[in-house]
Amino acid sequence: MQAFLHQMLSGFATGGIYASIALALVMIYQTTHHVNFAQGEMATFSTYLAWQMIELGLPYWLAFLLTLLFAFILGAAIERIIVRPFYKAPVLSVVAVFIGLLLIINSLSGALFTYTIKPFASPFPSDAWYGSAYLSAHEVGMIFVTLVVLALVFAFFRYTPLGLAMRAVAENPVSSRLVGVRVGWMLALGWGLAGLIGAVAGTMTAPVVYLDPNMMFGVLLYGFAGALLGGIDNAWGAVLGGFIVGILQNLAGAYVVGTExxxxxxxxIIVGILVIKPSGLFGRTIVTRV
Amino acid sequence: MATLDSSRPAAGALFAGLSLRRWKLIGLAATLATACALPFLVSGYQLLLANQVVVYAIALLGLNILTGYNGQFSLGHGAFYAIGAYTTAILLDKTGIPYWATIPLAGGLCLVAGFLFGLPALRLEGHYLALATFALAIATPQLLKYKRFDFLTGGVQGIVITAPDAPFGLPLRGDQWLYFFCLAWTVLLFVIGWNLLRGRTGRALVAIRDHPIAAATMGIDNALYKSVTFGVSAMYTGIAGALGALLAQFVSPDSFDFFLSVRFLVGIVVGGLASMAGAFFGAIFIEFVPNIADQISKAAPQAIYGAVLIAFIFFMPTGVVGMLRILGARLGRFVAPGPGR
Known part of the structure; x- marks a missing residue:
């Protein structure tokens, strides 16, 4: 029973990471209907920067905040420079561009920081009082940080005028533009936020999976699975989906298929959801007018 | 994508007194003649590269049938390449089946696998299909490494196979024979593909790509066509994988990673979507560019792939073949002004 509880809780901890990635994916999907295949690589690259800053002697949390700032700018810049011209392009072009981005950022990580696997320090000391047999200190910290980020994102969208404008753009870009919302900048802002959330997920997951240019592939897939499970056009569904997928993964790993x-x-999970219920648990079923 | 053909010159355009069709035939014959002469002209290593190009061309044609002609996505064709390669390797390793018989078996298995993966994929469009196949591509090496399949796949170590020698006492080296063997398969599969794509079936595929509802109204069974296309496409890629395994004399999980699938995608975009000749240009690109770029740094081939992918989508969405067509059209107008000028 204790082992089971442990698996559940640490599944919850990894679920937080997946929920963050799923949220980042959904934020971009809602506004432009683009699936950002480069999300994981953006997060990895930001994590490498955090590693570099810590190596240079910066205190962890300062490096963390600077990384978030950088990730925000990176995300917004990618949207403005690379993705913008493909706003209304056919799906094939859009996916190809994202795969191209994935390759470029991945190789950039490899070229700048080499392909050797690096350990990444956790800001939560392993003997801290909040660690226990059920959850390691890092896992507790991970849950805490992801929950804080999710709460901040929620507050941003719910209580600030900017958040309202972004939601309006996601809902109806044409009308938003008519009432004076700068649609282009809102899209860039959405990308920036997605980059930032991804960077949080990257820095939190790096101590567990170790740092290497491909470290986010698996996480990204689970993020996709979470987003699809909750419904890819529903932010809160995606967050919940991320947590569910994290717990499922841990239980499956411990009791069914093993970690391999x-x-x-x-x-x-992805194929299953797409076949059985493509709109996810909370998503809208899309009806197209012929 | 519906406007791909708009840049074709008018049927009557003549260059130096010959029609475009004639020129194409001459080009094809010249290419084939060069391909046949190649093993006697170049060194062993260069022949290996050329052989790899021939094999990649099959895989790219397979992916192009799916993506270029039928408009379905696959970021996971590396998985079918892997199935083909492993089928051949396992059959050669465990049974006494001759190497030439393993190729159609690998193709058949991939046909079934692709059809089965295509069935659920029918419900998926655009991004969703890209996502599902993306997951397939990432999961492939892990599945191949799985311990319970070790007895078949050899796990992380992979399987070593011996390359065939020339039969009937032909005066050819082993690699020369293998090259002709692969070339024969390529010619066969391209002829089949050409017959498949130029007639009724090809028109149905393109119709489904351009307007699925209109296609269904015209009496095309979209579901059947799409899943069979997935199967045929996987079969082509699987045969390429089987030949690739003979060529490399070795299969291991890490050679079938996500980046293999990405290579195929880059290949068809660079070569030209919905074009058979494009498969060759794409194959030449994905074989030689990384080889050259590798000398700069380990990260360079990937970065170049990424940059080229974005640049082609941005500036030249019809690929090398589209570029040639536009050039041909310009040249045609220049050399023989049509009635309109």
Whole structure:
């Protein structure tokens, strides 16, 4: 029973990471209907920067905040420079561009920081009082940080005029423009936020999976699985989906298939959801007028 | 994508007294003649590269049938390449089946696998299909490494196979024979593909890509066509994988990672979507560019792939073949002014 509880709780901890990535994906999907395949690589690259700053002697949390700032700018810049011209392009072009981005950022991480696996320090000391047999200190910290970020994002969208404007753009860009919202900048802002949330997920997950240019592939897949499970056009569904997928993954890893097939489980979940209920648990079923 | 053909010159355009069709035939014959002469002209290593190009061309044609002609996405064709390669390797390793018989078996298995993966994929469009196949591509190496399949796949170590020698006492080296073997498969599969794509079936595929509802109204069974296309496409890629395994004399999980699938995508975008000749240009690109770029740094081939992918989508969405067509059209107008000028 204790082992089971432990698996559940640490699944909740990884679920927080997946929920963050799923949220980042959904934020971009809602506004432009683009699936950002480069989300994981953006997060990895930001994490490398955090690593570099910590290596240079910056205190952890300062490096963390600077990384978030950088990730925000990176995300917004990618939207403005690379993605903008493809706003209304056919799906094939858009996906190809995202794969191109994935390759470029991945190789940039590899070229700048080499392909050797690096350990990444956790800001939460392993003997801290909040660690226990059920959850390691880092996992507790991870849950805490992801929950804080999710709460901040929620507050931003719910209580600030800017958040309202962004929601309006997601809902109806044409009308938003008519009432004076700068649609282009809102899209860039959405990308910036997605980059920022991804960077949080990257820095929190790096101590667990170790830092290497491909570290986010698996996480990204689970993020996709979470987003699809909750419904890819529903932010809160996606967050919940991320947590569910995290717990499912841990339980499956512990009791069913073992840790070797982690990514394959994600594949199974993704294909399963797409076949059985493509709109996810909370998503809208899209009806197209012929 | 519906406007791909608009840049074709008018049927009557003549260059130096010959029609475009004639020129194409001459080009094809010249290419084939060069391909046949190649093994006797170049060194062993260069022949290996050329052989890899020939094999990649099959895989790219397969992906192009799916993506270029039928408008379905696959970021996971590396998985079918892997299935083909492993089928051949396992059959050669465990059974006494001759190497030439393993190729159609690998193709058949991939046909079934692709059809089965295509069935649920029918419900998926655009981004969703891209997502599902993306997951497939990432999961492939892990599945191949899985311990319970070790007895078949050899796990992380992979399988070593021996390359065939020339039969009937032909005066050819082993690699020369293998090259002709692969070339014969390529010619066969391109002829089949050409017959498949130029007639009724090809028009149905393009119709489904351009307007699925209109296609269904015209009496095309969209579901059947789409899943069979997925199967045929996987079969092409699987045969390429089987030949690739013979060529490399070795299969291991890490050679079938996500980046293999990405290579195929880059190949068809660079070569030209919905074009058979494009498969060759794409194959030449994905074989030689990384080889050259590798000398700069380990990260360079990937970065170049990424940059080229974005640049082609941005500036030249019809690929090398589209570029040639536009050039041909310009040249045609220049050399023989049509009645309109």
């Amino acid at each position: 097939l982690m990514v394959t489980v994600a594949l199974g």
